[in-house]
Amino acid sequence: MTLTASKLRENVYRILDEVLATGTPVEIERNGRLLRIVPVEASPGSADAARWIERPDAITGDIEDTVLVSPAVVLELQFLHEIGRLAVGAEEVATALNVQFDIRLCPLAFSAVAHSALELSWTRDPFDRLIVGHASAGSHGLVTKDKLIHEHFAGASW
Numbered sequence: 369m370t371l372t373a374s375k376l377r378e379n380v381y382r383i384l385d386e387v388l389a390t391g392t393p394v395e396i397e398r399n400g401r402l403l404r405i406v407p408v409e410a411s412p413g414s415a416d417a418a419r420w421i422e423r424p425d426a427i428t429g430d431i432e433d434t435v436l437v438s439p440a441v442v443l444e445l446q447f448l449h450e451i452g453r454l455a456v457g458a459e460e461v462a463t464a465l466n467v468q469f470d471i472r473l474c475p476l477a478f479s480a481v482a483h484s485a486l487e488l489s490w491t492r493d494p495f496d497r498l499i500v501g502h503a504s505a506g507s508h509g510l511v512t513k514d515k516l517i518h519e520h521f522a523g524a525s526w
Contacts, residue, residue, distance in 0.1 A: 370395040370402070389464060391456045407460065436474035436508065437465065438481070440498035447495070480505040490520045 369392070376383060376396050384405070387394055393406040446458035454461075465471040485501025496514065500521050503510040509523045518524045 370397055372396070373398045389468065391460060435469065435471045436506075437462075437471055438499050438502035439473055439478075440481070440495055440502060442473070444495040444499070474502060474506060474508070476502060476506045488520075491516060 371383070371394060373396055376394075383394055386392070387405050388407055391407050393404050396403045396405065442458045442462050445454060445461050448454040449457045462473075481498060481502045483501075484505035485497045488497045488500055488504075491497055491500075496517060499512075500510065500517055502508075503521070503523055509525055510517065510521060511526050512518070512524055513526050514524075
């Protein structure tokens with residue numbers, strides 16, 4: 369999308385939020401030259417990335433009212449990005465979910481997740497096994513469109 373500087377000025381915050389949410393760059397034409405606004409992926413040490421790191425003490429209020437995501441989901445998103453099936457990296461998705469919707473990493477211990485996943489012999493997908501194991505070990509629901517997960521995990525919805 370290419371905009372004039374005047375259009376950018378009129379809608380600067382909406383445009384910036386859209387770039388962050390979608391990852392799609394916006395070009396601005398100014399005096400016959402193009403400028404580009406692009407999102408920059410958070411580096412592991414950045415403030416946005418730090419918000420996403422597992423911090424059980426950062427969850428305030430009732431954990432039952434908090435939307436959490438399994439770290440296995442983040443790993444699967446990165447894998448999908450690396451094989452070209454997802455345009456953006458996991459850190460960018462995770463940061464956007466955290467900033468826009470206050471979705472956080474579940475602090476459940478990996479040992480509990482792995483123990484629960486051991487019993488899920490209905491799938492050979494290691495990500496699905498870990499994600500469902502995480503939901504099961506934490507007695508959480510799981511939002512997914514995966515039909516196989518719906519067939520085997522009563523806590524699945526969508």
